[in-house]
Amino acid sequence: MQLDPECYREVVSRALAEDVRTGDITTDITVTPGQRGRGELRTREECVVAGLDIAVEAFRQLDVKVTVSPIKCDGDPCAVDDLLVVVDGQARALLTAERTALNFLQRLSGVATEARRFVEVVSGRSVLLDTRKTTPMLRLLEKYAARVGGVVNHRFALDDGVLVKDNHVRLAGSIGEAVARLRKRNVGLPIEVEVSSLQELNEALAAKVDIVLMDNFSLEGMQEAISRCRGLAKTEISGGVVITNIGAVASLRPTYISVGALTHSAAAIDMSFNIVAVT
Numbered sequence: 001m002q003l004d005p006e007c008y009r010e011v012v013s014r015a016l017a018e019d020v021r022t023g024d025i026t027t028d029i030t031v032t033p034g035q036r037g038r039g040e041l042r043t044r045e046e047c048v049v050a051g052l053d054i055a056v057e058a059f060r061q062l063d064v065k066v067t068v069s070p071i072k073c074d075g076d077p078c079a080v081d082d083l084l085v086v087v088d089g090q091a092r093a094l095l096t097a098e099r100t101a102l103n104f105l106q107r108l109s110g111v112a113t114e115a116r117r118f119v120e121v122v123s124g125r126s127v128l129l130d131t132r133k134t135t136p137m138l139r140l141l142e143k144y145a146a147r148v149g150g151v152v153n154h155r156f157a158l159d160d161g162v163l164v165k166d167n168h169v170r171l172a173g174s175i176g177e178a179v180a181r182l183r184k185r186n187v188g189l190p191i192e193v194e195v196s197s198l199q200e201l202n203e204a205l206a207a208k209v210d211i212v213l214m215d216n217f218s219l220e221g222m223q224e225a226i227s228r229c230r231g232l233a234k235t236e237i238s239g240g241v242v243i244t245n246i247g248a249v250a251s252l253r254p255t256y257i258s259v260g261a262l263t264h265s266a267a268a269i270d271m272s273f274n275i276v277a278v279t
Helices: 009-020 025-030 052-062 091-122 139-148 166-172 175-185 198-206 219-229 246-251
Strands: 036-043 067-070 083-090 127-129 162-164 191-195 211-215 234-238 256-258 271-278
Touching (some): 009 052, 009 091, 025 091, 036 091, 052 067, 052 083, 083 091, 091 127, 091 246, 162 175, 166 175, 175 191, 191 198, 211 219, 219 234, 219 246, 246 256
Parallel strands (some): 127 256, 162 191, 191 211, 211 234, 234 256
């Protein structure tokens, strides 16, 4: 499940440039150029870790000869004070890269941890999907973290799939017209339509769409909609799905459940980086 380093080298470089700018004033004055150190990344709370390679990349970009001793792997469950990785290198580089490394690791571990919580509640009754509600420029990394937590990635970008939403319908004139235009172009992708009522659901089924997305339906509405779609279209539940109600949603066994909160609302995991030896 590792990411190709080419997927994150540039964003790490930009994050370092944002933090360092013209230099790390405190470190450059208090730490001598030749000093070397050993640092440890540790958890301060239970989590599913994600982003270790990305955190290490921050150190490596400032010290190409840094030595890395991984203890945990992405996807591992961690307890409080678990040791994640040990890095040996130039002390200045370790201190200057510390915050950038932690920012990536804490954020991505938060997404992976939240994803695992949802996956465990769903317990295989539906396929759990993430969304495009991601931090700008961090989508690839956040979706990777969601995948580490056990979620299936859904639409990395707008050219990945067809999803007709309410604004498309307003501009096209109707669900049927929007679907007709897609079929005329022969895009070669499954056609999914978002509906907000049973009337719109009937319109989508009449247009013979492949997937119907029920947005912000009540549980009773979901049950009725899923029943109407049986044998005609796959179903997806979205909108207002949180950890406290996803079990009830999953009990209806829709084909998919999509949860934006996995990426847009996951809390960062508290972690630490400490120099434990001077070499």
